[in-house]
Amino acid sequence: xxxxxxxxxxxxxxxxxxxxxxxxxxxxxxxxxxxxxxxxxxxxxxxxxxxxxxxxxxxxxxxxxxxxxxxxxxxxxxxxxxxxxxxxxxxxxxxxxxxxxxxxxxxxxxxxxxxxxxxxxxxxxxxxxxxxxxxxxxxxxxxxxxxxxxxxxxxxxxxxxxxxxxxxxxxxxxxxxxxxxxxxxxxxxxxxxxxxxxxxxxxxxxxxxxxxxxxxxxxxxxxxxxxxxxxxxxxxxxxxxxxxxxxxxxxxxxxxxxx
Numbered sequence: 001x002x003x004x005x006x007x008x009x010x011x012x013x014x015x016x017x018x019x020x021x022x023x024x025x026x027x028x029x030x031x032x033x034x035x036x037x038x039x040x041x042x043x044x045x046x047x048x049x050x051x052x053x054x055x056x057x058x059x060x061x062x063x064x065x066x067x068x069x070x071x072x073x074x075x076x077x078x079x080x081x082x083x084x085x086x087x088x089x090x091x092x093x094x095x096x097x098x099x100x101x102x103x104x105x106x107x108x109x110x111x112x113x114x115x116x117x118x119x120x121x122x123x124x125x126x127x128x129x130x131x132x133x134x135x136x137x138x139x140x141x142x143x144x145x146x147x148x149x150x151x152x153x154x155x156x157x158x159x160x161x162x163x164x165x166x167x168x169x170x171x172x173x174x175x176x177x178x179x180x181x182x183x184x185x186x187x188x189x190x191x192x193x194x195x196x197x198x199x200x201x202x203x204x205x206x207x208x209x210x211x212x213x214x215x216x217x218x219x220x221x222x223x224x225x226x227x228x229x230x231x232x233x234x235x236x237x238x239x240x241x242x243x244x245x246x247x248x249x250x251x252x253x254x255x256x257x258x259x
C-alpha cells in the first residue's frame with residue numbers, strides 16, 4: 001500500500017488541493033487449528049502474502065476509512081480477526097501519516113506545480129463561440145498553436161483551457177477575451193504589424209482580429225512613409241479609437257502614452 005501514500009504525497013507536492021492526507025496499509029493473517037489461534041501481521045510482504053491466509057488492505061484519513069479490499073484463502077473470518085486487523089491497520093496508518101508523511105510534507109502546496117497539467121475554465125457569450133472558433137477552426141487553431149494549450153468549448157459558452165504553463169494559458173485566455181469583447185474607445189492592445197499600406201498599417205491584436213493605424217496616428221511628428229517607422233512583424237501598443245464608417249476598428253499608436 002506504499003503506492004497510496006506515495007500518490008497522496010505526490011498530489012500534495014504538486015499542489016493538488018486534496019482535503020485530507022490519505023495513507024494505506026496491508027495486513028496479513030496466519031491461522032492455527034482453532035479460531036483463537038491466529039496472528040495478524042502488519043505491512044506484509046510478498047512472501048507473507050503468498051503463504052498467509054489473508055491480504056487485508058485499508059486506506060483512510062485521520063477521520064476514517066475510505067477503502068477496504070480483502071483476499072482470503074480460508075472459508076471465513078471471525079469477528080476477533082476483523083477487529084484486530086482493522087485496529088492494527090488504523091495504528092499503522094496513523095504512524096505513517098504522523099511519522100513519515102507529515103514530516104515530509106504536511107499539506108498541499110499553495111500553488112499547483114509548474115509542470116503539473118492544469119485546467120482553467122471561463123465562460124463566454126454563446127453568440128461569440130463562432131468568433132473564437134473562426135472559419136473552419138482557423139482562429140482557435142491559431143490560439144492553440146501560439147500558446148501550446150488545449151481548448152474545449154461547449155455549446156453554452158463554457159471554455160476549458162488545458163496546459164502546463166500558466167503564462168501560456170493566461171495568454172490564451174487573454175486572446176479569447178479580446179476576440180469576444182465589444183471593442184470600446186480607449187481600450188489598449190498589444191499587436192503585431194501584419195500589413196503596411198501607403199495610408200497606414202494593419203495590426204493584428206488577436207488571431208483573426210485586425211485594426212488599422214492611419215499614417216497620421218503612428219507618430220506625433222509628421223511622417224511621409226509608414227515604412228519609416230514600422231516594419232512587418234513589429235510588436236506595437238495601440239489604443240482603440242472606435243470603428244470607422246465601414247465598421248473597421250481604428251487604432252492609434254501616438255495616443256497610447258496618454259492612457
